[in-house]
Amino acid sequence: MTKMLASVTGGEEAEIAISAGADIIDLKDPKAGALGAVATETVRHTVAAVAGRRLTSAVCGDLPMQPETIRARVEEIAATGVDYVKIGFFPSENVAACSEILQPISKKKRLIAVLFADLAPDFELLSRFAADGFHGVMVDTADKAKGRLLDHLPPARIPAFVDRARGLGLAVGLSGSLEAPDIPRLLPFAPDFLGFRGALCGEGSRTRSIDAEAVKQIRALIPEEQRAGRASSVDYRLLAARGYAPGGADSALGTDKIFVREFVLPVEIGAYSFEHGHTQKVRFDVTAEVLRVTSHPEDMRHIVSYDLIMDGIRMIVARGHVQLSEALAEQVAAHVLEDPRVVRVTVRVEKLELGPAGVGVEIERKRAKQQPSALHARHDHGKKGVIS
Numbered sequence: 001m002t003k004m005l006a007s008v009t010g011g012e013e014a015e016i017a018i019s020a021g022a023d024i025i026d027l028k029d030p031k032a033g034a035l036g037a038v039a040t041e042t043v044r045h046t047v048a049a050v051a052g053r054r055l056t057s058a059v060c061g062d063l064p065m066q067p068e069t070i071r072a073r074v075e076e077i078a079a080t081g082v083d084y085v086k087i088g089f090f091p092s093e094n095v096a097a098c099s100e101i102l103q104p105i106s107k108k109k110r111l112i113a114v115l116f117a118d119l120a121p122d123f124e125l126l127s128r129f130a131a132d133g134f135h136g137v138m139v140d141t142a143d144k145a146k147g148r149l150l151d152h153l154p155p156a157r158i159p160a161f162v163d164r165a166r167g168l169g170l171a172v173g174l175s176g177s178l179e180a181p182d183i184p185r186l187l188p189f190a191p192d193f194l195g196f197r198g199a200l201c202g203e204g205s206r207t208r209s210i211d212a213e214a215v216k217q218i219r220a221l222i223p224e225e226q227r228a229g230r231a232s233s234v235d236y237r238l239l240a241a242r243g244y245a246p247g248g249a250d251s252a253l254g255t256d257k258i259f260v261r262e263f264v265l266p267v268e269i270g271a272y273s274f275e276h277g278h279t280q281k282v283r284f285d286v287t288a289e290v291l292r293v294t295s296h297p298e299d300m301r302h303i304v305s306y307d308l309i310m311d312g313i314r315m316i317v318a319r320g321h322v323q324l325s326e327a328l329a330e331q332v333a334a335h336v337l338e339d340p341r342v343v344r345v346t347v348r349v350e351k352l353e354l355g356p357a358g359v360g361v362e363i364e365r366k367r368a369k370q371q372p373s374a375l376h377a378r379h380d381h382g383k384k385g386v387i388s
């Protein structure tokens with residue numbers, strides 16, 4: 001299951017994050033940069049105070065890409081007893097050398113390579129990290145003022161990154177100014193962890209202190225593993241909605257309709273030869289009938305996000321040429337029905353450049369009774385279980 005990583009500045013914030021349910025306590029000084037490091041002594045004390053109640057990690061700072069500087073710093077942080085050491089790899093011709101020099105340390109400490117979605121990350125580096133014994137790879141953002149992870153690494157590009165990392169045996173983390181609505185969009189990729197700082201702080205400002213209420217709200221959106229000695233805070237309705245558990249929403253509450261209208265994308269589509277090798281504008285209109293889980297919807301736990309529909313369409317379109325509008329509509333309908341709360345979906349696909357206005361197809365599909373959730377299937381595949 002996906003773990004929640006909370007970046008904290010020291011022992012006091014660590015306790016807040018622990019009591020609000022974070023799985024990984026990550027030491028970081030947000031005032032000192034994207035991967036700003038806290039004092040090594042603070043890492044040591046906090047790790048000792050956490051005392052195995054949670055996994056711990058620490059960043060090494062926004063270091064120059066100089067192999068010897070990085071090696072020395074990673075050794076210093078590793079010696080604190082922290083479980084994971086996170087190392088930022090900024091674009092440089094020295095990246096391979098900086099990774100390679102860490103080989104001996106990676107044999108005794110779990111290292112996480114951090115790439116930055118807003119700095120044109122080179123995912124070819126993943127095989128370098130795997131060869132050098134890294135435990136995992138994480139994507140973050142370097143400039144927190146310039147957008148969230150999904151602004152730089154859109155959902156359609158995430159499967160390629162996740163699949164590649166998984167194929168190399170690397171754990172996968174996603175972060176970068178993530179906010180609550182990003183969580184249901186990222187969970188289907190089954191990352192090993194999602195990392196947060198800004199969303200846990202007062203007024204969403206990552207340089208303020210973390211706030212217990214904000215941590216709890218984020219925690220509630222990530223299905224939680226049962227932890228010994230802790231009353232479970234699992235929201236079973238959420239789990240059901242994500243396909244992690246049998247059961248479903250309260251049918252007595254009936255359904256709502258969510259919709260996406262006039263969503264236009266360039267698509268490689270068409271059966272004629274003149275339609276191959278280039279894109280044409282296609283308009284999507286989708287309405288999904290969703291089971292309600294509460295009569296008082298308050299946050300992301302209680303809804304099916306229309307972002308999931310748009311993300312799905314983008315991912316399907318990114319797979320390449322499709323011959324028929326009908327086939328495209330079927331794929332979109334199947335994707336939307338993967339959410340077990342969707343009972344019926346209408347999909348209209350219109351090519352906008354072939355006729356006076358639009359030409360296309362509209363289909364309606366219902367969830368077949370007892371149809372096993374595709375999300376079940378995805379998660380049953382464990383680490384390989386990502387949308388492709």
Ligand SMILES: O=C[C@H](O)COP(=O)(O)O
Binds near residue numbers: 197198
């Ligand atoms: O490791 C994760 C981060 O600390 C993310 O920080 P952020 O949510 O402020 O971008």
